[in-house]
Amino acid sequence: MSRVHFIGGEKGGVGKSMTARVLAQYLIDAGRPFVGFDADASHSTxxxxxxxxxxxxxxxxxxxLDQILQAAEDHPDSDIIVDLAAQTSRSLERWIDDSDAFAAFEELGKEVFFWHVMDDGADSIRLLETLLDQQVFGSVQLVVVQNEGRGGNFGKFEASEAFRKxxxxxxxFVTLPRLSAPQAQKIDFNNMSFWAAANNRDMFSIGERQRVRAWLKKVYKSLQDTLGSSSTETSSQVAISTPS
Structure with missing residues (x-):
C-alpha cells in the first residue's frame, strides 16, 4: 500500500523541510516512486x-490542496509527500474535514501518515498535545520525529504526558540525527539534494561525502524501522546511490 505523508509540526524552524527532503531521498534510493508538494510559500525549501x-x-x-487528492488518484503506486509550513494545521484540518479527504485516501488505497517534527523545547511538546487532541487526525498513523539537529535532550519530552499519549x-518514533552545521549549510547554500552531497566530487571532499553518507545511513535505518521494507529493497539497509 502506498502512503500519503503530511510533514508538519506547527512550530517554525524544527526541521520539517529537512524531514521531507530526507524522506524523499530515502524513497528515491529505495526505488519507490513519489509525488511531492510544498505548502511552505515563504521558503519553498x-x-x-x-x-x-x-x-x-x-x-x-x-x-x-485538491491536487493532493488528484495525485493520489493519478499515481496509485506512488507515495505522496506534503511539506507543511508552520501554523497551517487549521487550514489543513478544514480541508480534510470538508472534503472527507481521509475517506478518499482510503478508497484510493493510500495509508495516511502525519509526521510531527519537533525540537526539544516545550512548544513542540505542547503542539504535539494539541495535535493528539484533534479528532480529525485520530484515524491516521502518527510519526513523531525527534530532530537532534534542533535539540540534543529529549528527556523531558519522553517523560511528558504528550509522549505517553x-x-x-x-x-x-523517528530520530533524525544531527548533521554537522557546516555540512548542512554547504548543502543548503548550493541547493543540493542529499544524493548530490554524497556524490559530488567537485564540490565536496571525500571526508565531507563520507559524513553525508554516514548520516544518511543512520537516518535510513530509523526510517526503515518506521516505514518497513519495500519489495524493491534487496537488503536490510537501503543503498545510498553512487555513480557507476
Whole structure:
C-alpha cells in the first residue's frame, strides 16, 4: 500500500523541510516512486531541493490542496509527500474535514501518515498535545520525529504526558540525527539534494561525502524501522546511490 505523508509540526524552524527532503531521498534510493508538494510559500525549501518531484500548493485554497487528492488518484503506486509550513494545521484540518479527504485516501488505497517534527523545547511538546487532541487526525498513523539537529535532550519530552499519549495512539518514533552545521549549510547554500552531497566530487571532499553518507545511513535505518521494507529493497539497509 502506498502512503500519503503530511510533514508538519506547527512550530517554525524544527526541521520539517529537512524531514521531507530526507524522506524523499530515502524513497528515491529505495526505488519507490513519489509525488511531492510544498505548502511552505515563504521558503519553498522542499520544492527548491527536489524540484523534479515536487510542486507548490497553497494551504488555504481548497482547489490547490485538491491536487493532493488528484495525485493520489493519478499515481496509485506512488507515495505522496506534503511539506507543511508552520501554523497551517487549521487550514489543513478544514480541508480534510470538508472534503472527507481521509475517506478518499482510503478508497484510493493510500495509508495516511502525519509526521510531527519537533525540537526539544516545550512548544513542540505542547503542539504535539494539541495535535493528539484533534479528532480529525485520530484515524491516521502518527510519526513523531525527534530532530537532534534542533535539540540534543529529549528527556523531558519522553517523560511528558504528550509522549505517553502518543504511545497510546501507537505513534511511531523517528530520530533524525544531527548533521554537522557546516555540512548542512554547504548543502543548503548550493541547493543540493542529499544524493548530490554524497556524490559530488567537485564540490565536496571525500571526508565531507563520507559524513553525508554516514548520516544518511543512520537516518535510513530509523526510517526503515518506521516505514518497513519495500519489495524493491534487496537488503536490510537501503543503498545510498553512487555513480557507476
Amino acid at each position: 522542499f520544492a527548491r531541493f527536489y524540484d523534479e518531484f515536487s510542486s507548490q500548493i497553497t494551504i488555504d485554497e481548497y482547489e490547490s 502518543a504511545q497510546g495512539r501507537y505513534a511511531r
